[in-house]
Amino acid sequence: MPASDRALLSGQCPGLAEYLAWVPDPRNRRGVRHSLTSLLMAAVLAGATSFTAVGEWVADAPPQVLAALGVRRDPLTRRFVPPDEATIRRVLEAVDADRLDAAVGSWLDARLHAAGQAAGHGRRRRRAVAVDGKAVRGTRHASADGQPVHLLAALDQRCGVVLGPVRVDGKTNEITRFAPLLEPLDLAGCVITADALHTQREHAEFLVTGKRAHYILVVKKNQPGLYAQVKNLPWRHIPVASRQHNRGHGRQEHCTLKAAAVAAGLAFPHAAQAICLTRQIRPLDGGRWRTVTVYAITSLDAHQATPAQLAAWIRDHWQIEALHHLRDVSYGEDASQIRTGSGPQAMAALRNLAIGILKTAGHASVAAACRHHARDATRTLETLGLRPA
Known part of the structure; x- marks a missing residue:
């Protein structure tokens, strides 16, 4: 990962750069001109809902923000040359979305564990994680069978942060993706809530014996x-x-x-x-x-x-439906026209990451936080822990 990204993500998001480094860059190294990680993070925090919106945000960002984000300058004119929509689209449609999901989920999981330890909870309540699936309805027109992209996700019930989604394609179903979804997470002592589809003996053995x-x-x-x-x-x-x-x-x-x-x-x-x-x-x-x-x-x-406690965990399981509503309303996920390659899953991962950062930064309303960041591009830098250049 480029040094500019490491500098950006070492602020209020400690360790994120190392997790994102797990995701291989799909581009030919000889043709890489732009570092996209910081730009995409900043744009999604500002509420960007599509490749076009990300490109527009980058194009409108002031010079001091582009400099802080590590955007390259033209060697002759010394003017900033930000990546355009086509570049952003090409990379996200080709990226390994499963690796991106795993990196984002593992980092958010580690951050929540670190926050709990820093708070010094001697008798903190048991952590609960809800598992549920969601169809990205806007993608159904691009599939051969008319079925939308389906994502299975794990949600921390206490703070409403997604710890990791995985894609459920036409060759499998949610049941077979349950263990791959939860395998990267530290779940020792946690309680996992799930609907009847996941009331499977193999799941019970995996959780109790395999994940403690x-x-x-x-x-x-x-x-x-x-x-x-x-x-x-x-x-x-x-x-x-x-x-x-x-x-x-x-x-x-x-x-x-x-x-x-x-x-x-x-x-x-x-x-x-x-x-x-x-x-x-x-x-x-x-x-x-x-x-x-x-x-x-x-x-x-x-x-x-x-x-x-049992009643509260069962009731709070449906917070994951509130997250689905948030992604649909604030980020227009169901209406999204992103349909090709890894694009839908990659954008969903970035939305989850942005929501996780905003929630753990103390924003009560994600919609209000998006508007707050959209009004002033430098505010995204503050949230990400980087000073304007």
Whole structure:
């Protein structure tokens, strides 16, 4: 990686340069004229949603910003010669997007671990990571079968930061990409939450034995035997262990959770408790109550997690849907016309990196942070830890 990138990324984003160095440059070394890492980072922080927007941001950046970003000068005129849209497009469509995803996710994971250690949490709460998939709908027109690019991602529930996405192509599915997604991450002691698709025995063994983590997995009829076992437990005779009342997003909700020890009687690896979560939901403007019952299993026993914690982790799993909404609204991901090669996945990785940096820098609203950076190009340098030249 060029020295200019190392200088840029050694500020408020320590170690990022080393992680990004894992990603091979797809260009011929003889033809490399531009260092793209810092430019793309700065442009995405400013809210760039497409190759065109990135190129426009670079073209409009003032000289002191371009100098700080390490943009080359013409040897004769001494004027800055930033990369154009075509160069940016060509590189991102050819980059190894899986390596970029792994680098971004591993760096964000390491940064969150470092932040937790710096805070000196003696009795910090157990970390929770949600796993869920998302289709990039705008890419469906470019595929031969009309199917959009599908990405499986892991999200830190506490801070809403993506720790790593992987692409799910037409030759595989989310189940086969579960372990590759989580393998690079340090998950010791964490609890992993996932929907019913990932309630797989191989996943449970991988998490508990391979990663020394715990799981909370939803149980539905895709596992008919397991579903029957959990549903037929004597829930009517098991007392409610946790009650929660929530109001927001246009509705009111009453949740109750029951938990039963099943370590000796459930045919699923490392299962310690079965869970029955009942949600009563009604719109704030009135209407009838709707009742939803969700069953789940967990490797956490009653001494490792309280019922209230179990309920909170199940509820917070759906924060990953809020992230999907954020990427669609603030970054226009579903409407994106980037369809070729590694472009969709690479841009998604850069969006995740930008969101992670903005959230860990203390910005409560990513949309407001993008507008803040777009109004003054030098603010992106401040966030990245670089002074204007």
